[in-house]
Amino acid sequence: MKDPLPFDHRPDLALGDALRRALDPGEEGHAAFIARVLARAEQVRVLSWDAVLARWARAGVAAALVVALAAGYVVGRTAAAPTAVRPSVPDVLIAPPAHPGEVEVVLASVIGNN
Amino acid sequence: MADLPPQPVRQVARIAQQDEAELVARAVAGERAAFGLLVERYAGVARRVARAVLGNAEDADDAAQDAMLSALVKLEQYDARRPFGPWLLRIVANAATDRRRRRSVRRVEPLDVGLTAGGPRPDTIAERRALNERLRLALAELPERRRMAVVLFDVEGYSHGEIALILGIPEGTVRSEVFHARRRLRVLLADWKEEG
Numbered sequence: 001m002k003d004p005l006p007f008d009h010r011p012d013l014a015l016g017d018a019l020r021r022a023l024d025p026g027e028e029g030h031a032a033f034i035a036r037v038l039a040r041a042e043q044v045r046v047l048s049w050d051a052v053l054a055r056w057a058r059a060g061v062a063a064a065l066v067v068a069l070a071a072g073y074v075v076g077r078t079a080a081a082p083t084a085v086r087p088s089v090p091d092v093l094i095a096p097p098a099h100p101g102e103v104e105v106v107l108a109s110v111i112g113n114n
Numbered sequence: 115m116a117d118l119p120p121q122p123v124r125q126v127a128r129i130a131q132q133d134e135a136e137l138v139a140r141a142v143a144g145e146r147a148a149f150g151l152l153v154e155r156y157a158g159v160a161r162r163v164a165r166a167v168l169g170n171a172e173d174a175d176d177a178a179q180d181a182m183l184s185a186l187v188k189l190e191q192y193d194a195r196r197p198f199g200p201w202l203l204r205i206v207a208n209a210a211t212d213r214r215r216r217r218s219v220r221r222v223e224p225l226d227v228g229l230t231a232g233g234p235r236p237d238t239i240a241e242r243r244a245l246n247e248r249l250r251l252a253l254a255e256l257p258e259r260r261r262m263a264v265v266l267f268d269v270e271g272y273s274h275g276e277i278a279l280i281l282g283i284p285e286g287t288v289r290s291e292v293f294h295a296r297r298r299l300r301v302l303l304a305d306w307k308e309e310g
Contacts, residue, residue: 016268
């Protein structure tokens with residue numbers, strides 16, 4: 001291990017090996033660590049799916065609300081619009097004729113035939 | 115028949131990068147095995163880097179685990195044109211640093227002079243452990259960024275440029291940090307060799 005040159009660009013293998021041994025947590029811990037991370041990853045996935053579904057649910061509720069409001073508005077407008085009242089039979093019979101001359105013409109022709 | 119030229123290191127690195135980009139894409143698509151392979155590939159380096167920052171093995175594992183899970187959540191943000199390792203290790207370094215800040219109440223144990231200033235040659239497993247402990251304590255003496263820089267460079271083999279990306283500092287600063295860390299740690303290792 002020579003005295004280091006400033007900014008030596010090559011890794012120091014001896015120092016690297018010694019540090020690796022000092023920092024390495026060991027092989028058996030390695031497998032357990034991976035298993036733990038993967039188990040937690042499953043939970044994270046489930047949580048993230050829940051978050052996605054929750055986001056969609058919120059959007060769905062908002063969309064349903066808008067649709068309901070729009071439908072309510074349309075129905076309200078339709079109900080509020082003035083509807084033409086259908087005349088009853090007596091009303092039609094009592095009401096003055098729309099074209100006054102027609103009745104007389106019909107009657108005169110009937111009477112004239114007789 | 116002409117001899118085939120040796121496969122250049124850069125080409126190998128590029129293949130590894132393509133392979134990792136594909137693994138990430140598969141993991142994003144929800145393939146468990148792909149994420150498992152990434153975890154397996156980077157668990158060692160993530161744990162070592164976290165341990166360099168935190169000192170304590172359990173804390174380091176918790177930080178490395180948090181980082182891996184955080185990376186899983188952010189996986190869609192990863193730019194496949196860049197190498198995956200530095201991207202992940204940046205998350206690991208941040209997770210370890212955050213954890214270190216949060217546990218600031220717990221003081222670092224004072225260095226044992228006997229451990230840092232020499233001791234018996236580690237001929238036995240116990241002595242090897244003592245050397246490892248000395249190195250860890252010596253690392254703990256270094257500023258955090260210096261620690262990470264030397265571990266990433268000399269242990270993990272990342273380039274100065276990649277370490278600059280991981281630590282978010284200029285490349286020149288990385289060189290300087292590695293230089294100063296090595297100077298301190300080499301003294302320790304030289305003492306140990308001379309004692310043998």
